[in-house]
Amino acid sequence: MLLEELKTFVAVIEKKNFTRAGESLNISQPTVSLHIKHLEDELKASLLVRANKTFHITPAGVVLYERAIQLLHLAEQTKEEILWQHNEVSGILRIAASYTIGESVLPEILTRLHYKYPDLHVEVAIANTEDVEIAVREFRSDIGCIEGSVQTKGLIIQPFMEDELILVAASGHPLTNIRHPKGADLQTSHWVMREVGSGTREYTDYLLQSIGNVKPSKTVIGSNEGVKKAILCGLGIAAVSIHTVKAELDSGKLVQLKVDVPLQKRIFSTLYSPLMAAKKHVTVFLEELRSK
Helix, strand or coil: CCCHHHHHHHHHHHCCCCCHHHHCCCCCCHHHHHHHHHHHHHHHCCCEEECCCCEECCHHHHHHHHHHHHHHHHHHHHHHHHHCCCCCCEEEEEEECCCHHHHCHHHHHHHHHHHCCCCCEEEEECHHHHHHHHHHHHHCCCEECCCCCCCCCCCEEEEEEEEEEEEEEEEHHHHHHHCCHHHHHHHCEEEEECCCCCCCHHHHHHHHHHHCCCCEEEEEEECCCHHHHHHHHCEEEEECCCCCCCCHHHHHCECCCCCCCCEEEEEEEEEECCCCCCCHHHHHHHHHHHCC
16 A cells, blocks of 8 residues: 555545545546555455545545545654654644634744744644644644634643733724723624634633623624724724734724723643654744744
């Protein structure tokens, strides 16, 4: 069973298309089909059930997909450990990060990492906290950076930074003229918030419960930048990480609302499989996080 064939099989499953899988691996569609046939012949089992231009994965295919991911990561880890013996840090580090961390915290850290290890290539996928956990569990990412709570069974979770959620509005919003807005003022305001599954949304819901478990008028936007721009346009108020709006607060475009309800502090954490603990890529990234 060749690693290249396993790579092809994993790509087909994840891309859900033979042609797109070939494009992602820089091989032709006939070569993709040949790799799948070789695997099926060797395993004496059907891995995919083809129907017109679609396919469904068989039970045997599910087993192979799960094992293939583990085998490919083991092969990559073996290569990295050998390079580590020569004090080399190269290859690809795949990070899955929740929006606040990926957009507002990681850029500075990755810049320092690049200057220390120029041969290390980093790929960052930004998603909500729930999707980050899934990516780590499925080994699509070497390490995750999260801002909410997750199921940690079978994973290593380590805090690396404290974050503070604050309530903000555009400088011309009516609530900015009230020295200390009350719970009633917040209940009747229009809110802009992240989607369910986001760490920021988790804490926004907690804040709403603390002012009376109300369900205010709201607009849901699936990114921090989208929430921030909507607030800047005067759409409403939002609970956001202080890291995401520092420049706007300094410039006066946004105003922090001094509310009489307790706002939350939360912890940013890394999340990774024990199988990743020895990876040099992961080790140097964790060291850089701790040095911030």
